[in-house]
Amino acid sequence: MTSSMSEGPQVLQSKSPGDEPNDHSVGIPQEVAPGVFFLKGGTRYFEEGTKTGPAGAVRSLMCNNGWIDLGDEVLLIDSNMPSRTDALLSAVRDTVGEKPIKYVVNTHHHGDHVYGNRRIRERTGAAIIACREMVDELRRFETAAFGGPPGRWEQVATLRPDLADTSLLPPTLVYGDRLELIGRDRRVELLHHGWGHTRGDTIVWLPAERVMFAGDLVANGPYNIVRDGEMREWPKFLAFMEELRPSIVCPGHGERAGPEILTSQRGFFLxxxxxxxxxxxxxxxxxxxxxxxxxxxxxxxxxxxxxxxxxxxxxxxxxxxxxxxxxxxxxxxxxx
Missing domain, CATH: 1.10.225 (NK-Lysin)
Known part of the structure; x- marks a missing residue:
């Protein structure tokens, strides 16, 4: 059973025959606070794996997204996969109008959170933000973007046409441990607190609204991939997040939840x-x-x-x- 807030809009399911895993619709955004939106991605990749075949598994991978109306411009959380760019940008416009997307925050280096960077920047001109350690992780794992041989996700481009049609754009704005973004209507903090899910995790924190976007430091359900994680330090990052006392936690995968999801995620790793x-x-x-x-x-x-x-x-x-x-x-x- 997964943690959840009160009943809210649910993500639309694919209407294609057999619920094809390469469906690119994005569902219905949830306004979790005034001007703050959460959009749940599908979790078929985690639940069915290679039952859909290697190509089906790879094509079905996607992450959750969020966006924040800063007043005159918008901050988007994670760029997802290139196949979802057009529908994602349309969902943003449907909720906040034609306000420009000024920032895209990459919560970490994994492909389902970053490979939409190039298309979104081409369409919006947004700055792509991540912490310094995240860029180091990209250099380590997505080597072709830095002049090397094909890396982790670059090697599976043959299974995802949207990856074959584009290339990874690394972040254009890099910060250390904390970056504050101040808009006309609200303030947002980007926080890096050590090695958790990856060496380069960022959480997006709205202190006034008490809303947290946690990236894959938190998955609401049995969706934790740990191959780049530091298993002793990860619970410490989660404890730091608990100390901020959020009311709403938007995970990288699965439904939005309350602060109890931080406690249960930490309890699992311990x-x-x-x-x-x-x-x-x-x-x-x-x-x-x-x-x-x-x-x-x-x-x-x-x-x-x-x-x-x-x-x-x-x-x-x-x-x-x-x-x-x-x-x-x-x-x-x-x-x-």
């Missing part, structure tokens, strides 16, 4: 770490540990503080599995 650490102390090997995966899953599902973030059954994606989460924790423990 419980996962404890399950692995207790076995490592007994001298267990990785192969034996992975052989215990269903026991670990059962223990996590039995923990009320963790259960809603536990992958109930693996989606046939190596990166999206409890095995991958357990292995990430194991490797970080043995390296300490």
């Amino acid at each position: 419980s996962l770490w404890a399950q692995v650490e207790s076995r490592v102390r007994d001298g267990i090997t990785l192969d034996t540990l992975l052989g215990d995966i269903e026991m670990i899953r059962a223990a996590l599902l039995a923990d009320p503080a963790a259960a809603e973030h536990v992958i109930p059954h693996d989606a046939d994606l190596a990166v999206m599995s409890l095995n991958a989460q357990v292995e990430r924790v194991f490797r970080q423990i043995v390296q300490e």
Whole structure:
């Protein structure tokens, strides 16, 4: 069960035959505070994985978006995938009119949050903002954008025509740990607080409205991909977010929620770490540990503080599995 706020508009489902995974509609924005909007992306990638075939899995990946009416201009949170650019910009116009999009914030370097950068900048002229560590991550993983061989997402462009038709645009405005953007109507803070989901996570915080856009530091449901995460430090970032005392939390994937989602997400990672650490102390090997995966899953599902973030059954994606989460924790423990 996922955390949620009170009932609100739901994202429209694809009307194409068989609910094709390459549907590019964006659904219905939710106004979570005056002038502040959240748009939930689909989660089929996480739930079905390669059941739709390798191309179907890759084509179905998308993230949540948000945007903030600053008064005279708009801040957009994450650029999503190129196939969604036109519909996303249309949704923004439908809610705030023809106000220009001045900023696009990339919450981290993963492809579903950044590969729309170029098309959105071409259409709007917006500055693309990220923290310094996020750009370092792009250099590490999306190497073709910096003159190197094809990187992580560049290698799957053959499975996504929208990626093949464009190229990654890195951020054009880089900040350190904090950046304040002040518009006529409201103030927004961009905050980086160390290594969590990635080395370069940004949260978007509206202190007056108490609304937080969390990127993939938070997923409302069993949607956590941890391959670039620091599993001991991630809960500390979440604790920092809790200390801000948001009323509404908009995650990178899944439905919007209240502050309880920060607590449950942190509880999941702490419980996962404890399950692995207790076995490592007994001298267990990785192969034996992975052989215990269903026991670990059962223990996590039995923990009320963790259960809603536990992958109930693996989606046939190596990166999206409890095995991958357990292995990430194991490797970080043995390296300490």
